[in-house]
Amino acid sequence: MKCILIASEGAEVLFYWADPDFLASLHQRFGAHDQSGDEIPALEDSINTLFAPVIISCMTLLERLGDTYSCFSAENGKHLYVLRMFGECLYIAVNGDGSESEDDLCRKLYVLRRLTEAHFGLVTLDSHLIRRELRPVDSEQRAHVWRLFQSLLGTYSRLHHEDQSFLVEAVERLIHPQLCEQCIEFLERQVVQHINGSPERAGHELVHAFLLVHTKLLAFYSSRNASSLRPADLLTLLLIVQDLYPSNTSEEQNGLQLSEDKPSPQRLHSSESIPVKSSCPSEASHEQVADDGSVPEEFYTPKASPSQQSSGSAAWSEGAESQGEGEVNSADIQIAEDSLQTLMPSTSETTNPRRIFLDANLKEGYCPMMPHTMHCLPLWPGISLVLLTKGPSSHAALSLYQLLDGFLVVEKKLREGQEIGQPLRSYPLLLELRHRMDKFVKKLGGQEPQLQNAWLEFRNRIFSRSEVLNPGEILQAFCNIRRQLCAVYRLLFLGSSGAQGLPRSMLDRAQQLTR
Structure with missing residues (x-):
């Protein structure tokens, strides 16, 4: 039984997400026993009624003492509450089934905070404006915003339980030196240089392009004047891609099943092809969350540009090279190509551009939440091309x-x-x-x-x-x-014209070429 919400100082619910068990508990408490014939309270009103005392007491303590509680248990220890103040908004996470610890709930709050920053940028610095963004007056628009964040949180919860990279919060890379180098070279010459050299881009500059296989990074290329992406930003982008195109590995494996008698020697097997480094002094970055006394987070981010030495260990380089020396059966290739053709998404599935705010280190100085436009182009099931552009007004x-x-x-x-x-x-x-x-x-x-x-x-x-x-x-x-x-x-x-990105014809061409 889980719930997470954002509330204003006035105890107004600005956003909520809850699992079916929590919603059933709300219905039982506020609606199921209503025998008077009165209308059952709306779900939003029930959540507001349930959390109002917590929000008001927290705000009162903060106003009078300058401090407040950050965690408590209730209902004989069955429910765990974690609270964090970000700006003038209160974030609350609740667990009622014992499956999440205080650290788990705290991490979920910071993920939600990062998602709001990624979608609203510096608007999060003003409580009045962020309330308008999270809780628009128009009910349809509000439902749209809430569905977006509810879906992202649901995807995060799934990935946290199923994917080791989100469990340990590390960006993972598929290591195959020849393939990675060829993909990076292709992104540079056929995608980035072509788009940035075209007059059709209308002032937009492609700064990052990368290929994903599910949640694993296959190739990453940044233009020469681009700022590096933080691991936390990369994880946010991976989360958004997975929310747009959820990985369904069982269906893909059924559709792409090769001959069991003659397996392809180039095929990657399970997690053996995904080396994870818990620490890497030269490439790991550490991020300590404010007001959090937990151990600093460790991220492993592989270098984006190609080099003569693989970013993987020597053992992995040798393993990849020995795989490349084998010969692939032509019949296996044909079966794979026919299966991919059947599962290939249509070109019309290129998504609308999405405004994303990411940290950037520029020549003029550091700028958190720099506006970018994200294009996610599905190539094959589980494989996506992601393009990040900066607009002409980014200065x-x-x-x-x-x-x-x-x-x-x-x-x-x-x-x-x-x-x-x-x-x-x-x-x-x-x-x-x-x-x-x-x-x-x-x-x-x-x-x-x-x-x-x-x-x-x-x-x-x-x-x-x-x-x-x-x-x-x-x-x-x-x-x-x-x-x-x-x-x-x-x-x-964030206006109506804010997320205009690259022309559709340019995206279609990049998608088709990369396929």
């Missing part, structure tokens, strides 16, 4: 992040009562922010009047020598300008 995301980060730094100092050593209007960081904001607003050229008006009001009040503001008014001014910056970000990258 605006860096400017917005730098401004937001600067205002947040000053606002945090003010909230914590830290002395900045001089009048606020003379604070060096704020003076730099004033210069940058003037340039940014001028560059927009009046396209965003709300931001322009908010900035004029902020500048006139904060930098005025005559007007005396109390701390509450100053913080409110910072909050208003931050919200307007997030609103511009939302309009640029």
